[in-house]
Amino acid sequence: MGSGKPDKFDIILAMRIHVLALESLFDTGLSTLLDTFSVANDLARSSPADFSSAGFEVNVIGVRRAVRTSQGLSVPVVSAARSGDPDVAIIPALGSKTPDALQEALQRPDVADAGKLLRLWADRGVLLGAACTGTFVLADSALLDGRSATTSWWLAPLFRKRFPLVALEDSRIVINSGGFVTAGAALAHIDLALWFIRQSSPALAALAARFLLMESRSSQSVFSIPAYLAHADPLVERFEQWARLNLAQGFSLTDAAKAVGTSERTLSRRIRNTMGKTPLAYFQDIRIERAVHFLRTSGESVDAIAARVGYSDGTTLRTLLRHKIGRTVRQLRISS
Numbered sequence: 001m002g003s004g005k006p007d008k009f010d011i012i013l014a015m016r017i018h019v020l021a022l023e024s025l026f027d028t029g030l031s032t033l034l035d036t037f038s039v040a041n042d043l044a045r046s047s048p049a050d051f052s053s054a055g056f057e058v059n060v061i062g063v064r065r066a067v068r069t070s071q072g073l074s075v076p077v078v079s080a081a082r083s084g085d086p087d088v089a090i091i092p093a094l095g096s097k098t099p100d101a102l103q104e105a106l107q108r109p110d111v112a113d114a115g116k117l118l119r120l121w122a123d124r125g126v127l128l129g130a131a132c133t134g135t136f137v138l139a140d141s142a143l144l145d146g147r148s149a150t151t152s153w154w155l156a157p158l159f160r161k162r163f164p165l166v167a168l169e170d171s172r173i174v175i176n177s178g179g180f181v182t183a184g185a186a187l188a189h190i191d192l193a194l195w196f197i198r199q200s201s202p203a204l205a206a207l208a209a210r211f212l213l214m215e216s217r218s219s220q221s222v223f224s225i226p227a228y229l230a231h232a233d234p235l236v237e238r239f240e241q242w243a244r245l246n247l248a249q250g251f252s253l254t255d256a257a258k259a260v261g262t263s264e265r266t267l268s269r270r271i272r273n274t275m276g277k278t279p280l281a282y283f284q285d286i287r288i289e290r291a292v293h294f295l296r297t298s299g300e301s302v303d304a305i306a307a308r309v310g311y312s313d314g315t316t317l318r319t320l321l322r323h324k325i326g327r328t329v330r331q332l333r334i335s336s
Contacts, residue, residue, distance in 0.1 A: 015200050018061045018086040020117070021077050022094060022137070023110055027069040029092035029132060029189045034058060036193035040208045047207065054201040059083060063113040070095025080117055088196055089121050092189060093132035099158045099232075102133055106140055115141035122179075131183035131192045138182065139163045147177035152185035153224040157232035157274045168276055171221045184220045191217070222325040226286050233274045235260060239267060243286045247309045251283045288324050291317055295332045302329055 019033055037056045044051035062077030069075060091114070096102040105111065118141045122128060130138040135151040136159065138144060145165040156170035169175060173191050174183045183192035190212060198205035209216075230240035238260040246255075256279060257264045271279050287309040294305045302314035311317045321327055 015056050015088060015196065016086045017056055017058045017196070018080075018083060018089045019058060020080075020089055020091050020114060021060050021062050021067045021075050022091075022114055023064065023067055023108070024070045024095040024105065025067070025075075026093035026095045026132065026186075027071045027073065028186065029134070030060075030069065030075070032187065032189040033090060033092055033131075033193050034060075036190050036208065036212065037197070039211055040193075040197045040204055043207055043211065044201075044204055047204075051201055051204050054197075054204050056197070056200070059086075061089075063110050063117060085121065085124050086126055088127045088129065089118070090192065090196075091118070091128075091130040091134035091137050093134045093152075093186070094137070096133060099155060102136060102155065102158070103162075106136060111137055111140065118143060127179050127181065127196075129181040129183070129192050129196065131189045132185050135159070135182045136162070138180065139166055144177070144180055144182070147180055148175050149177060149180070149182040150175045150184050150220075151182065153220045154185070154228055156276065157229060160273065160276055170276065171219050171224075173218055173220060185223070188220075190214055217326065219324070219326050221285070221288070222292065222327060224285075224289075226282070226289055229275060233270055235262060235267065235270045236274045239271065239279065239282070240286065243283050244290070247283075247287055247290060248307065250310050251280050253279055256283075284320075285324075287311070288320060291321070292325070292327075292332055295329060 017037065019030065021030060037058045041056055044054050060075060060077050061080050061083050063080050065079065067075040067077050094102065094105050096105040114137055118128060118138060122143050128138060128143065132152045133155065135149060139149065144163065148167040148169055150169055150172040151159045153170050156168060159168055172184065173188055174181065174195050181192065181195060183189065194205050194209055194214065197208060227240055230237040239256055242256055242259045253264050257267045260267065268279055271277065271282055275282050291305055291309045294300060294308060302317060306314045306317040318329055321329065
């Protein structure tokens with residue numbers, strides 16, 4: 001650790017982890033991180049397999065002496081000033097779930113102090129991780145500038161606007177970019193913890209995932225709601241409404257721009273700024289979302305559903321479902 005080459009991960013045998021708890025943090029985020037590492041430690045001690053070299057020393061660290069969760073529970077913390085440097089530091093989500101509330105929370109003095117601590121740890125070679133709205137705290141420190149990251153899918157428009165130097169890939173569950181590991185919304189805290197466990201022992205991470213009933217997943221796309229994201233910009237929202245009425249007819253940027261009352265260039269720019277993709281890519285996302293809805297709620301054939309959303313055949317739809325959301329038709333219908 002601390003080699004100054006964060007793109008390469010050595011196998012960490014006894015991983016010292018600091019979980020940085022800030023005021024009004026997301027209860028589930030903190031508890032799932034702690035529970036996942038605890039499960040891994042218990043399995044390492046009790047499993048017939050030899051996990052004797054793997055272990056996780058987890059401490060909850062604070063930049064204030066007293067910390068409460070968003071549900072009002074008191075969190076015992078160790079002072080960051082007395083904690084020493086860890087191998088890994090993780091920032092769980094703040095309890096703020098809406099853009100306005102989150103932006104207000106990011107102005108707090110304890111968040112600013114957390115940013116200073118994160119920059120110090122980064123300079124010393126500590127691996128940094130964050131999940132859900134915790135990614136905003138990490139990005140606010142400017143440590144993600146020029147790197148790839150993910151975040152909560154419904155906050156992607158705000159993230160893009162606030163951190164234009166970060167390459168946001170909001171469909172991803174977990175991204176490692178040069179020693180900075182970010183994870184998506186809410187229960188992606190578990191995915192983040194498993195990612196770090198995997199650096200110590202891939203077999204132990206796989207075992208812990210089975211005990212936690214965690215399936216392998218790489219995308220948030222299956223959970224995202226395009227209509228919700230579109231509300232961040234009235235023009236994008238009008239495009240989204242037009243798209244839903246024209247899925248079967250196919251995409252035309254000229255027709256779309258005319259329908260929403262703007263130029264093709266302006267429409268492309270506004271969708272890129274809000275959604276991080278082209279109008280055609282966003283149109284395809286809406287197609288996939290509607291196809292998933294029909295697969296889960298109707299008994300129509302795959303070919304019929306493909307036609308309803310503008311694809312020539314069911315084979316094309318099956319391929320796109322696997323590529324876009326990592327699910328098969330069978331999996332989607334079983335989960336309905």
